[in-house]
Amino acid sequence: MFRPAEITNTVTRAAKDAGFELVGVAPVENSPELEYFPQWIAEGRAGEMKYLEARDEQGRLKRASLAYAAPWARSVVVCAINYNTAQPYSTEIQTQSEENRERGWISRYAWSQQDYHDLAMQRLRRVEAAVRNAAASDDVVTRCYVDTGPIVERVVAKYAGIGWIGKNTCIINQKMGSWMFLGVILTSLELAPGLPAPDRCGSCTRCIDACPTDALIAPHQLDSNKCIAYLTIEKRGAIAEEIRSGMGRHIFGCDICQDVCPWNRKAPATNAEEFQALPELVNPALEWLADMDEEEFRRTFKSSPVRRGKRAGLRRNAVIAMGNSGDQKFLSQLEKLVGDSDEDVSESAGWAIRKLRDPN
Ligand code: B12
Ligand code: SF4
Ligand code: SF4
Numbered sequence: 001m002f003r004p005a006e007i008t009n010t011v012t013r014a015a016k017d018a019g020f021e022l023v024g025v026a027p028v029e030n031s032p033e034l035e036y037f038p039q040w041i042a043e044g045r046a047g048e049m050k051y052l053e054a055r056d057e058q059g060r061l062k063r064a065s066l067a068y069a070a071p072w073a074r075s076v077v078v079c080a081i082n083y084n085t086a087q088p089y090s091t092e093i094q095t096q097s098e099e100n101r102e103r104g105w106i107s108r109y110a111w112s113q114q115d116y117h118d119l120a121m122q123r124l125r126r127v128e129a130a131v132r133n134a135a136a137s138d139d140v141v142t143r144c145y146v147d148t149g150p151i152v153e154r155v156v157a158k159y160a161g162i163g164w165i166g167k168n169t170c171i172i173n174q175k176m177g178s179w180m181f182l183g184v185i186l187t188s189l190e191l192a193p194g195l196p197a198p199d200r201c202g203s204c205t206r207c208i209d210a211c212p213t214d215a216l217i218a219p220h221q222l223d224s225n226k227c228i229a230y231l232t233i234e235k236r237g238a239i240a241e242e243i244r245s246g247m248g249r250h251i252f253g254c255d256i257c258q259d260v261c262p263w264n265r266k267a268p269a270t271n272a273e274e275f276q277a278l279p280e281l282v283n284p285a286l287e288w289l290a291d292m293d294e295e296e297f298r299r300t301f302k303s304s305p306v307r308r309g310k311r312a313g314l315r316r317n318a319v320i321a322m323g324n325s326g327d328q329k330f331l332s333q334l335e336k337l338v339g340d341s342d343e344d345v346s347e348s349a350g351w352a353i354r355k356l357r358d359p360n
Helices: 004-017 032-042 098-102 116-135 153-159 206-210 228-234 241-247 286-290 294-300 305-325 328-337 343-357
Strands: 022-027 075-082 142-145 180-187 216-218 250-252
Touching (some): 004 075, 022 153, 075 116, 075 153, 305 343
Antiparallel strands (some): 022 075, 075 180
16 A cells, blocks of 8 residues: 555655755645746846756746656655855955955855765665655656756755745755755655745845845846856856956855855754865965866866866856956966967956956
8 A cells, every 4th residue: 555654754764864954745736936937038047058948849848847847757855965064154255364365266065076966866866765665666757866857946845845945046944054955856656745944034135135246136036147156157158248347256156145144154064074175175276276277177176066167167267256356466377368278268368457457
């Protein structure tokens, strides 16, 4: 006999054993949040991330409904893992001292040696095995995703009770804050769903006020074209000049709208060895990154998420950050970089020199 509540309990235990701090089950049904997705795409808010526009055979946006992406699915198991470490926030470190002007910012999630996709996926596979074992049937269908599936993971996370969707668009848990990765398992099993977590943003607007590029165009609405995380990680080629000053010294990702969130003030740090930060990646020297050759890039970021931005992107970002640093010592290095064989590095170096000479 099929026992949804019992199987759900087994799955919850398996997720905790696998190292996930939070786990919940979402039902498969359309939600008001997903109605916004087609509009977001139509307004061009996804920038050049074309994979978000994937459509099914009838031309419907797959991510707009689980019924399009996985018609066989009946429940979604959502797991969350804490990646926060004890290091200070970018909003503290980056403004601390004059000496810091020569350093850039890599996002908190990318400080460890290993890519979070792999770390979370290994754990998710253990939970998937528990789902299949508990169901004791060969007919059960399951699919695991960390990031890459045709699903808006934050929406299912909300309905699984992992947290609420903050005005900064991140999932926030009352106890854990928002420094977490999500992993999802779609299953054909009808499990016992949880309840959505209540919204605790209230009248706060700190994230919207702090975003240096105005990427949070309204509560819960992000324009990727303006988001530093998108510009530094996903955007290939030249970055529009008018947005470069707002990027500050960010060279991979951005944490500001989470750093300022009151729910992250007491966010617990993880003890998991795999998530501990490599010291050289926390607030790294811009000079080092801008001059990095292919061999050193490969060695330093061997299994790290930073590989996604490619060496060319990382150097382009470091050069823009030099322009924003106000530190004249970079002028001589930038003058050399104007002759760089990479067009984006060379053009950005020209911009950075002009910016250092005439900051206004
Ligand atoms: C594309 C993408 C990005 C893009 C776009 C971000 C975005 N906000 O959409 C970029 C490159 C900018 C990005 C940045 C980051 N990302 Co990202 N990203 C994704 C990815 C692959 C898809 C997201 C997506 O579908 N976006 C579409 C838009 C429409 O969805 P949304 O902004 O989440 O909006 C929903 C709600 O806000 C909602 N909504 C809720 N209430 C309301 C109310 C109203 C009135 C309205 C109109 C809408 C609305 O509507 C939307 C759904 O239709 C997911 C993984 C996945 N498969 O889901 C990871 C994911 C969202 N990213 C993640 C992370 C960690 C980050 C960064 C923190 C990394 C960094 N430090 O640089 C930043 C955070 C920036 C931010 N504030 O969002 C985590 C989030 C974990 C968490 N705690 O929430 C995810 C889930 C990856 C993972 N598996 O862990 N990311
Ligand atoms: S990640 Fe940075 S740029 Fe993007 S919305 Fe948040 S504060 Fe703005
Ligand atoms: S900073 Fe304030 S408004 Fe923004 S997500 Fe956090 S609690 Fe919500």
